[in-house]
Amino acid sequence: METSPQREFTARWEMQVTDTDPHAAARPAWEHMRRPDSIANVFTIYDHETSAATHVDLSEAEREESA
Secondary structure: OOOOOOOOOOOOOOOOOOOOHHHHHHHHHHHHHHHOOOOOOOEEEEEEOOOEEEEEEHHHHHHHHHO
């Protein structure tokens, strides 16, 4: 089975937080991502080669794979 060559992407997950400084703001974001019931499964993927941005929802992909 032949595989496609790997390419470089940037994956970004964002949420809005309010806190006293950047490190303090990172803590609730990190904790939110690690929760078992987290919805931190939606990413914007930037393709370095084409400059395209793609919205990826991994929870949708899991539902499709299990169907």
